[in-house]
Amino acid sequence: MNNINLSCEHVSKDYSGKRVLNDISLTIEPGCIYGLIGRNGAGKTTLLSILTAQNPATLGTVTCGGEPVWENQSALDHICFSRELNPTNAYGNSSYKVKEYLRMASVYYPHWDAAYAKRLIDTFGLDTKKRIAKLSKGMLSMVTIVVALASRAAITILDEPVAGLDVVSRERFYQLLIEDYTETGRTFIVSTHIIEEAANVFEKVIIIDQGRLRLIEDTAELVSRFFAISGKEEEVDAACANLKVHHSDIMGRSKTAYVELQPGDSIKHYIDGRELDAHGLSLQKLFVAMCGDETPMGEGK
Amino acid sequence: MKQGILRNLRYQGRNQLQMVGLTIVTILLLAVFSAFTAPIDRIGQVVIAGFAAYVPTACVLWGVTPSLSFYTVIAPYLLSMGSTRKSVFWVNQIYKVGFALFSGVVFYLVNMVGGEYSVFTGFSASFTLFATIIFLSSIGEVAGALSYRVGKWGMIFYIAALVMVCLVVGVAFGLSAASGGEMANMMFEFADAMKAFPITLFALGGIVGGALFSVACWLIVRRVAIK
Numbered sequence: 001m002n003n004i005n006l007s008c009e010h011v012s013k014d015y016s017g018k019r020v021l022n023d024i025s026l027t028i029e030p031g032c033i034y035g036l037i038g039r040n041g042a043g044k045t046t047l048l049s050i051l052t053a054q055n056p057a058t059l060g061t062v063t064c065g066g067e068p069v070w071e072n073q074s075a076l077d078h079i080c081f082s083r084e085l086n087p088t089n090a091y092g093n094s095s096y097k098v099k100e101y102l103r104m105a106s107v108y109y110p111h112w113d114a115a116y117a118k119r120l121i122d123t124f125g126l127d128t129k130k131r132i133a134k135l136s137k138g139m140l141s142m143v144t145i146v147v148a149l150a151s152r153a154a155i156t157i158l159d160e161p162v163a164g165l166d167v168v169s170r171e172r173f174y175q176l177l178i179e180d181y182t183e184t185g186r187t188f189i190v191s192t193h194i195i196e197e198a199a200n201v202f203e204k205v206i207i208i209d210q211g212r213l214r215l216i217e218d219t220a221e222l223v224s225r226f227f228a229i230s231g232k233e234e235e236v237d238a239a240c241a242n243l244k245v246h247h248s249d250i251m252g253r254s255k256t257a258y259v260e261l262q263p264g265d266s267i268k269h270y271i272d273g274r275e276l277d278a279h280g281l282s283l284q285k286l287f288v289a290m291c292g293d294e295t296p297m298g299e300g301k
Numbered sequence: 302m303k304q305g306i307l308r309n310l311r312y313q314g315r316n317q318l319q320m321v322g323l324t325i326v327t328i329l330l331l332a333v334f335s336a337f338t339a340p341i342d343r344i345g346q347v348v349i350a351g352f353a354a355y356v357p358t359a360c361v362l363w364g365v366t367p368s369l370s371f372y373t374v375i376a377p378y379l380l381s382m383g384s385t386r387k388s389v390f391w392v393n394q395i396y397k398v399g400f401a402l403f404s405g406v407v408f409y410l411v412n413m414v415g416g417e418y419s420v421f422t423g424f425s426a427s428f429t430l431f432a433t434i435i436f437l438s439s440i441g442e443v444a445g446a447l448s449y450r451v452g453k454w455g456m457i458f459y460i461a462a463l464v465m466v467c468l469v470v471g472v473a474f475g476l477s478a479a480s481g482g483e484m485a486n487m488m489f490e491f492a493d494a495m496k497a498f499p500i501t502l503f504a505l506g507g508i509v510g511g512a513l514f515s516v517a518c519w520l521i522v523r524r525v526a527i528k
């Protein structure tokens with residue numbers, strides 16, 4: 001059941017004539033935790049909703065286990081996209097009680113694990129008699145997490161699952177995610193803005209920027225290729241002459257350049273013999289370097 | 302597809318059963334209320350005669366009103382949980398017809414049991430209620446689907462358009478009748494000719510209209526995006 005991949009080919013999406021997703025092709029391989037990161041409005045939720053047939057693509061195709069996802073129940077049965085709940089959404093049934101929402105999930109997800117759902121509810125201390133409209137942002141996130149994990153779907157997608165959760169609950173969520181992943185080998189796609197905390201959990205990372213797929217890569221390999229090189233401006237510029245510089249900060253005569261190496265390349269090759277410091281970047285830092293403001297910080301500001 | 306239909310039958314069926322329960326409770330409450338307000342010596346007669354109003358009122362209330370919110374409130378959740386648009390739509394159609402059938406049968410039985418005190422008797426009144434519920438529910442579905450797909454102004458424009466059509470037709474008939482001209486004569490002739498048609502023919506027209514609105518609803522819903 002868990003050896004199913006999810007792919008999209010040349011997917012584009014237009015809203016009112018404006019292209020919000022542009023020619024995205026990717027394959028979600030089975031048994032992996034993917035992190036989907038991108039700035040606000042980059043198209044993360046749109047991409048996820050197209051992958052799960054909740055939103056029709058303007059162009060392109062999406063398949064799950066080789067079958068088209070659109071209006072295909074057998075393909076959709078392998079997928080759970082637990083969307084962010086919004087209590088003020090005019091279209092959402094915010095008058096539902098949590099238990100009613102979970103009951104609905106139990107009917108529609110074919111592999112629903114009621115006992116696991118009960119354990120998760122107890123873990124988070126959720127009051128299932130409360131109406132969705134009365135829940136805090138953190139509790140809404142907990143409900144979406146319960147649905148996602150208890151769905152036991154081969155491909156489980158969580159959109160901003162930790163939004164509004166306190167640090168203890170966030171830690172608990174990541175623990176639960178890893179426990180469940182270890183136990184079942186399911187595929188998870190987690191979109192988040194809190195990258196630093198989740199970086200260790202993501203085996204692979206998908207970066208979307210302005211509707212385009214920037215990369216889909218093994219997290220450890222990706223992080224190992226990004227460095228910050230600091231020193232005198234001329235020295236940094238000389239060292240970076242043959243490197244891909246994503247971003248740079250200038251402070252007085254000092255400069256820090258955020259660079260990307262080619263696979264197999266070594267940073268020593270560029271800084272040896274120069275008075276420069278080089279250190280690796282965290283996933284968050286490299287994301288900012290790749291997708292941050294095009295104008296280098298410190299220049300023209 | 303089959304699994305999707307079964308899940309929807311299960312979930313939407315539970316909701317529909319609630320509507321059936323609420324309909325029965327509403328009919329009973331209306332009957333009790335009229336019993337309290339009727340003269341003591343004519344309680345039975347008043348209550349039985351009142352069923353002519355209670356049953357259609359309750360059936361339209363619980364059969365038609367929820368159709369407005371189905372595509373704005375319930376369907377998006379069902380779709381977000383992996384159901385297909387086709388199965389959500391078709392099962393909703395099945396339950397719509399089922400509820401209309403339930404309403405017609407209840408109305409028929411109540412009128413039959415009421416015997417001489419019943420305002421309506423026979424098949425045509427029940428069939429008309431059946432057709433009315435299908436027609437109004439289908440109009441409501443389109444309103445809800447439009448509201449979800451293009452926003453509340455879509456629904457407001459649609460309802461306003463329906464009201465305008467009714468107004469124009471009504472005013473045209475009224476003015477022509479009042480003016481007593483050739484047009485009015487034609488209308489009276491038309492009305493006379495219509496008397497020859499059984500009421501079931503009008504009811505059938507309602508069912509055909511309902512089917513057309515359902516087709517319109519499917520065209521709106523078949524590629525709807527979950528918000």
